[in-house]
Amino acid sequence: MAEFEPVLLRRILKNASPSLEAYRADGGYRALDKALAMSPADVTKAVVDSKLRGRGGAGFPCGVKWTFLPKDHPGPIYLCVNADESEPCTFNNRILMHQDPHQVLEGMIIASYAIRAQVAYLYIRYEYGDATRAMQQAIDEAYAAGLLGKNILGKQGFDLDVYIHRGAGAYICGEETGLIESLEGKRAWPRIKPPFPAVEGAFRKPTIVNNIETLACVTHILDRGPEWFKSMGTPADPANPRDAGSYGPKLYCISGHVNKPCCVELPLGVTARELIDKHGGGVWKGRKAKAIVPGGISMGFLTADEIDTKLDFGSLGPFTKNGCLGLGTAAVTVIDEETSMVDVLYNICRFFEHESCGQCTPCREGTGWMLKIVDRIRKGLGRAEDLNILEEVGHQIGIMPGTTICGLADGAGWPVKQAIRKFRAEFESYIKSGKKTHTLQLVAAH
Numbered sequence: 364m365a366e367f368e369p370v371l372l373r374r375i376l377k378n379a380s381p382s383l384e385a386y387r388a389d390g391g392y393r394a395l396d397k398a399l400a401m402s403p404a405d406v407t408k409a410v411v412d413s414k415l416r417g418r419g420g421a422g423f424p425c426g427v428k429w430t431f432l433p434k435d436h437p438g439p440i441y442l443c444v445n446a447d448e449s450e451p452c453t454f455n456n457r458i459l460m461h462q463d464p465h466q467v468l469e470g471m472i473i474a475s476y477a478i479r480a481q482v483a484y485l486y487i488r489y490e491y492g493d494a495t496r497a498m499q500q501a502i503d504e505a506y507a508a509g510l511l512g513k514n515i516l517g518k519q520g521f522d523l524d525v526y527i528h529r530g531a532g533a534y535i536c537g538e539e540t541g542l543i544e545s546l547e548g549k550r551a552w553p554r555i556k557p558p559f560p561a562v563e564g565a566f567r568k569p570t571i572v573n574n575i576e577t578l579a580c581v582t583h584i585l586d587r588g589p590e591w592f593k594s595m596g597t598p599a600d601p602a603n604p605r606d607a608g609s610y611g612p613k614l615y616c617i618s619g620h621v622n623k624p625c626c627v628e629l630p631l632g633v634t635a636r637e638l639i640d641k642h643g644g645g646v647w648k649g650r651k652a653k654a655i656v657p658g659g660i661s662m663g664f665l666t667a668d669e670i671d672t673k674l675d676f677g678s679l680g681p682f683t684k685n686g687c688l689g690l691g692t693a694a695v696t697v698i699d700e701e702t703s704m705v706d707v708l709y710n711i712c713r714f715f716e717h718e719s720c721g722q723c724t725p726c727r728e729g730t731g732w733m734l735k736i737v738d739r740i741r742k743g744l745g746r747a748e749d750l751n752i753l754e755e756v757g758h759q760i761g762i763m764p765g766t767t768i769c770g771l772a773d774g775a776g777w778p779v780k781q782a783i784r785k786f787r788a789e790f791e792s793y794i795k796s797g798k799k800t801h802t803l804q805l806v807a808a809h
């Protein structure tokens with residue numbers, strides 16, 4: 364099989380300049396020219412046909428989401444670009460914005476044209492100073508070159524202004540309606556859905572929220588066509604109606620106990636083994652992997668026996684054998700055999716208890732209870748029944764049983780359920796031995 368040629372990281376890997384001039388010399392803004400020669404509906408159709416699924420975590424089909432906008436709405440319609448990148452161990456958005464900002468901006472302009480947005484907000488995680496500066500520089504260059512502003516590239520009536528909004532420093536700011544609330548200057552409390560943002564979003568107007576990597580993919584879909592995009596990845600499984608296929612390239616972030624933490628671009632569907640051994644340089648210190656987080660800590664765990672699982676939308680999910688929540692952000696974190704799963708779970712519970720916004724009782728209280736119980740176990744005071752209680756609380760909180768407003772609660776409960784199910788013997792022997800450990804900080808890449 365021919366070696367995969369990176370698409371999203373192509374310019375970054377050759378250390379190309381992020382300037383507009385260099386980007387254009389590399390074929391940049393060709394996709395925008397092509398898009399502007401089409402109708403907005405045809406641009407949307409190309410994205411629908413590509414079967415691009417959102418890269419921000421939920422995996423919703425991008426073009427389909429755009430079609431949910433009300434037809435003939437008088438406007439304004441907004442594009443909100445989600446660059447909050449708050450899922451631990453996820454850093455691909457930062458790389459794209461910092462090192463190839465025009466690739467992202469081109470996708471934003473094309474998306475805005477397709478959805479008829481005249482204002483796009485770029486909501487960037489506060490800590491991303493370099494990425495913010497790079498994006499602002501690209502935006503300034505684009506205004507000067509007629510790629511933003513009025514009648515873009517001479518296309519009468521296509522106007523677009525882009526504003527950067529720096530994030531408010533909480534995980535929940537990445538949830539799309541929390542992001543919108545924060546953008547409006549309020550506390551990032553997620554909204555009850557429906558209405559979904561496509562109908563009522565920023566400033567109560569129709570709004571599309573898309574992730575940075577999703578929009579970078581849009582650039583290439585318009586440049587090379589939906590069939591090219593679909594030539595990569597894992598095709599839909601006709602025997603499984605839940606598997607709609609996983610197409611295109613994906614940026615996988617690899618971190619934790621590996622020799623070479625990195626961000627690598629591969630077609631969707633690579634196995635965890637290939638990512639860890641070939642791209643991450645193997646598990647550090649000559650050890651073996653005990654657990655693998657497949658896509659951000661809210662997704663649960665793969666065991667060492669599940670290392671040959673494909674990391675794509677169809678192979679990970681609540682209805683698959685591995686039972687993970689999903690592909691999430693495809694941020695792979697490796698936990699080595701010498702690390703205590705009690706410590707790992709304590710770290711995870713501490714994170715979610717801190718980040719729950721507190722609006723929904725099951726999430727606010729449940730994340731607190733889970734933390735208290737895991738902390739008790741960690742301190743050598745665990746009881747045999749604690750494990751069933753943890754599993755039950757992890758199951759009962761969450762949008763899946765329908766008790767909470769947003770997906771944070773599922774993300775908080777899922778790793779708890781999976782840790783107990785998949786590593787029960789370790790938890791049981793820990794409780795029996797009554798031992799205490801010190802918390803290890805998981806090695807995160809940012």
Ligand SMILES: Cc1cc2nc3c(=O)[nH]c(=O)nc-3n(C[C@H](O)[C@H](O)[C@H](O)COP(=O)(O)O)c2cc1C
Binds near residue numbers: 538
């Ligand atoms: C608690 C929580 C945090 C989230 N954080 C992010 C984030 O940091 N970045 C992101 O793109 N999506 C995040 N999402 C997903 C967004 O709500 C939304 O689905 C996504 O931005 C849509 O873009 P996409 O369709 O292009 O993936 C988060 C979701 C939840 C429930």
Ligand code: SF4
Binds near residue numbers: 722768769
């Ligand atoms: S599920 Fe949790 S984070 Fe989400 S809105 Fe409810 S309390 Fe807030």
